[in-house]
Amino acid sequence: MKAVGRNLATLIVVALVCLYSGGFGLLAARAYDAHETGGAFDLGNYAQALWYAAHGEGLRLTTVPEFGTTRFAMHVEPVLFLLAPLYAVAGYDPRFLLWLQAVVIGLGGIPLYALARRRLADDRAALGIVFAYLLLPALESVTLFDFHAVGLMPTLTLAGCYFLDRALITPSDQRGLWWERTLRGRAETCIDTRTRWIPLLLSALCFGLALSTKEDVPLHLLLLGLYLMLMRRRWCVGAAMSLTSAIWFYVAVFLVIPAARPDGSHSPYLGFFSQLGSTPAEILSSPLRTPGAWLKLLTAPDTLHGIGMLTLPFALTPFLGLPFLIVAAPTFAIALFSSNPLMHRLET
Template sequence: MLGLFVQVLVLMVYALFVLETEMLSSAFISDQLRDSLVHLLGGSVRGLPDGTEVVVSLPGAFLASLLVSLLLNGLNWGANRLRSLGRRQELSHIVLLNALWTLPIFVWIGMWLSRSVSTSFAIFTAGVVNIVLAITLAGWGKVLLLPNEAVQIEVDTSPERKRRDWKFLLLAMSLFTVTFVWMNWALWYNVRIPHGDSVMYEEHLWNLTHGKGFRSYLDQGLFLGEHIQVIHVLLVPLHWLWPSHLLLELAETVALALGAVPTYLIARRRSGSSHVALLIACAYLLYFPVHYLDISIDLKTFRPISFGVPLMLWAINAMEQKHWKQMVTAFVLALACKEDYAIVIAPMGVWCIWNEWTNSRKRGTSIDRKTLAIGATTAVVSTAYLLFVVKLAIPWFRDGETVHYARYFEAFGETPTEIVLTMITNPQLLFMELVTVGAVIYFLRLIVPLGMPIRGWSQLLVGAPVFILLCLNNLAMQPPGPYHHFHAPLVPILVWAKCVVIGSAIESASAMNRRAVWIFSCAFSTSLLFSFSPLSIQFWDPGQEMYWRNQYVQDERARQFRKVLEKLPQSARIASTDYVHSYLTHYERSYDYSKYPRAVADYEDKVPDDTDYIVIDRRHKYSRGEYDDLDLIRELQREPEKWDLLPDETHGYFAILKRRKPAGE
């Protein structure tokens, strides 16, 4: 009874704190769903003069917490009776285990009550409110999935078991692929995918195969002036057969799903168990930072950097077996995904040297000089490649200008050299920018979904340089967490550390199984709270922006856009607002219509002089209100004699301007 009382009390207090504070509840659910829950529990919401809302009372919180606790314990007890391999656990023991797993929430409650200690402490406490719940849910999941931790489990190495686990893995990969391909394609058909940093990569292939160069007309020239990122050129043969952005979305999702295969192989080799390896590979597919590589927080759905994740995992798998040719091939392909991978490949070379040295000492054998040479070469060459790209290659394609992403580190300077020198000569500034609440939250959101694999510390150190850059990157920290694409080079390193943790459980098969179940439970619980997939809360929350009906069901705006395409000849040169721009890349020219200065318009606030049409999306959330009055459109204000506003057949969703032809044409 004491365990049940602790569960109910902790859950009730936690629910009260979360629901009464809008800032905390928004970490889980929308305001709309929060209000519904409050009213369901018999409470009421009162607005304050500062615009915030507080819950006045919540009389049903105790009953709800009691029901959740009874359901949880009953489910675990029933699963234990059905699946126990030996002595069954008593109900009281299960209740006690579940009560112990409320400890993270209990600690958080104490932190929240003490939040007045400092502003930073209060921000941190609010920032981990969903992380502590994820840990508790993972603990409950572990109790549910493990019928009896005291039972010793033998490793089943039979061919039948391996074949069965491979089939389960292929099924999991297929579910991942079908789900995310559907989501990506639905966003496309609903006109939700931006051109910049997404569809522009398909434009590269179209322009390349039509004699316009490896570029998008967003760029000041060839795309190589932005990044040395060419891996998607390998899709050209398929793109000839199917010239569509949907091809790129399919390829990216399949590539990310294939990352489960080397993950499985690494985990199986280290654990000797195909079942443990299956759990680890499935945890990779549930790892929510992987989901955000497929569809980022700002709905950018295709990034070539994502192809580097499975390639780096294959490289790690080859490296551990000393298959050096395979490793080097995978490294080269990963560098073609983006130069950022050099920042993890160089430390991996150093790790090879350190690992060979420590292992030779443990074995009492001589050091393999070939391994040392390959490790040193990897570290030196990848470092030299990064310097070459940042200091020479990209600036050369930019007519001598520095790399554009230097502005992400503007606190330290304007050029890469200036940034590095400031970091070295001003360690106080570096410390202040690096050691922040946001950095700690970012770190937790990376490692908690993998069961906090701290035992794989040497692997984690390989990823340390990338993590430091992420913490100093202004854009990557908005919000702090793996929600954009910058964390891609870290994902294979963290997955590697997860596999190493499993392999360190050499004392028994049961210990490996427990750790694998824990990692799987952490991946599942964090996917529930942080992801946007059908497993997540926000996918089903009607008040969330990522609610499935909002994003994946074709709305009136998307239907009206079809009328716009009917008015545009294929030979036209078109300037358009983002999102609409994504559909116009196969026309003669496809320009960006915005206030951002572009090279194709001589960096002036205008469209290029050869523009035939302008298409404006008036109802997208980023356009709403800006184009309500069509008379205020820039071209109609400055050059009304050159442009005609075509009759609106889209019920106000879009506006089309057509350039008048000069007299005599």
């Protein structure tokens, strides 16, 4: 009976993923047909950069000359080079990007279900988490608000966590990715030592693709690496992840973006955080340099409203996920401490 229940739950998850991907892909495509997308600054910029990339001219951009002549002057998203051939096969139709985003985001329900099922040892509870995830207004807003390469990141990160969780299970330590000493349910079947490199390699591939979706993603994986070292004592894996992420963040933010900018300056989006500093280093160190300004932003009404939008749909349960929740801190900080009002509300 348990096997039947598990198979039924798995089928429901697959159905939910298909329903989400198809439904939101259709909504996004119809919004494009009705001229209700965000315009040239988002979807249009991606469409142009991908067109040029497919024709061997790099991620060229002409719509915002004040920023620069390449997409790298705005964001560092190497994953676009992988998408360019697919975009060409799709006939350079921007709706392909909207469908791709909806499908990839929807697919995130599968690794999430697998992680939750192992963590909770309860198919119904895991299914409930997938329901909540796919019904999250913030996720649906990302799906419908044009196309953004970083929209692919959650699914890639969830897949990376799933494979890493599998790779970390040993006969003497069944915790995998988690920090607690015991897990409910029966013990997991360990992967043979000779084939442990397979999920580890798949994890590295997923995390590598996630890194390529935006220049701030390395901050998440850097924290995940620190978590693995400090909470799980997985020094080699954690150190490799943190070091790789730190190097890529430095290259993307301090080398690539300034090199692509006409005046050699940092990202134009740093202006959103002018209350915390004018350079990436100043902004990152602001909690230590200017704790008062940081605390003022943290307790501002717009910030509290933003926190509520992200956590209330889960009945505030994400806060029970500490210390693992710390991995999400960069996204919370970027969304909540920005002076741009668009960062504090859902866009559709």
